[in-house]
Amino acid sequence: MENEKGVEVKIIKPFKAKSTPLSWITGFVVIALLGWLILSPILSNLNVETLKISELIQIIKDEPETVDTITIKSIQGLVELSFEDSNEIKRAIYQESDKSFTDYLKDSGVDTSSFSIEYAEDFKIGVDTIITIGMFGLLLAGGFILVRNIQASSSKMSSFGESTAKLLVGKKTNVTFDDVAGIAEAKQELTEVVDFLKNPKKYFEVGARIPRGVLLIGPPGSGKTLLARAVAGEANVPFFHTSGAEFEEMLVGAGAARVRDLFKKASRLSPCIVFIDEIDAVAKKREVSLKSSYTEQTLNQILVEMDGFSRYDTVIVLAATNRPDILDPAILRPGRFDRKVIVETPDAKGRFDILKVHTKNKPLTKEVDLETIAKKTTGLSGADLENIANEAAIIAAKDNRKEVIMADFEEAILKVMYGPERKSLQRTKEELLRTAYHEAGHAIVSYFTKGSDPVYKISIVSRGLSLGMTMQLPEKDRLEISEEELLARVRVYTGGRVAEEIVYGEISAGAKSDIEESTKLVEKMVKEYGMSDKLGFVKYGEAQNEYWLGYSYEKRSDYSEKIAAIIDEEIKAIVDKEYENAREILTKQRKKLEGLAKILMESEVVSKEEFEEFMRE
16 A cells, blocks of 8 residues: 555554454364254154045055054044155154044054054153253353353453554545644644644754654643544655654553554554543553552553664654643653644634634524624633534534524523533522622622623523533633732632621621632642732642652651641631622622612523623613
């Protein structure tokens, strides 16, 4: 087989164990015995001629010399009469009544003195015979199954070290760079890789060294696997696709053997691409231990193989991960993964381009504004946007409409970000009113707090695990966030609990998620962002594992107990301060709180325009 450049390409077929002769012999014996048991009664009657009883009596009368012995056998109320005539058995059936068969012969004028009459015993199968046949059959079946299991086990043992990577040769993945949007820089990096695979000669002529590996780093859903598929679709070279988890096996050394087999096949099909998805499953940092784990053996083999190519081997390894912090430093050095491509969540323009790609096969009405949708989906990944477009189409189909409208996208955004509506959830009027005050508290605190993101929508309709929501969207994408903006978020988180406390004089468990988010955010401010006057410009890490003589033990943190106490005090002080600021706002705006809660009870959902108009009145 030759590719487009005329280079001969050998397709390596996976190993397949052949069936052993013993299994075929066992199967043949079992089939032959079953066939004999079924066909033997039929074959024994092939040379028997069946006549009417009158015809048989006539033969006895006309040719008495041919009849020597008549055998009589009783079969379920019938009498079978048979005798041998010229080596041919003739047989007749007589329905037995009150008259015996010998009397019937005499009444028919047959001289019974010229031949003898014998009575054959009925054929009966005893219990011992049945047990013997059953045990013999079970023995044969068990032997047959045992042989097959041995054959399967030997096949598995012989192929445990074989790579399970999927190989694409001479066919596209139906994905090209035209299908990838929102990550222009990452696409440009991989476009150079594709060009190298198509035209390696022009790079070699100027002394350029090929990149041994390209590591795609980005959060889940950002498009790492999609980029790899696009590279396979554009390069038109053999493409191996596997994942880090597929190297793992309970058998010792199986992962390392599969790595060797994969790279051996890749070198034969050079130029080609090897894509390892979720490489962090086998490339984690190695531990200081007296014994080596299976994962470390696999990682060591990957390191050896990536350094083992000759200078002109055009084999490029693509790998994807969302946890670069846990990767072993040895795999990140130049010569193994020379390029690190950052695949980030898209900005507003990128989201617009992604939405155009995912809606090109969907009929949209003229009112659908993809730019507006892109602005409303800040922080969402490409996978989230694809899901939103698909959910909008599903909503339109459920409503028996041929086109997707803007309202479908609005509902799809809420469904993806907060979950579907829980219409079956039954709540009392008092529960709805408490939720209305809670959400109104968030919205009003946000409105009167400098640095807070504008309120986009307020709802007391239950979605997912929440009983209501106050949705905020930034006016533009941010690359940096100030301390003021972070504190504004904490203040808005506390607004719901403060509103309940002001109105009811008591609190409920409805602020659980608000407490979690605010505490998590303030902890980062204190420990990572250096936003504490007492702790200063210092980062305080998390709990780590320490190793000594091959044994690991957990160390609480890399700071003292005294610092830990100060951290706890600072977190509580910041949250308490913002809690009081929210209380001051809502105490002054009590009428607005009551009015907004009343509107929510009437309409359940308040839009951005309605909220801003209400606050200006």
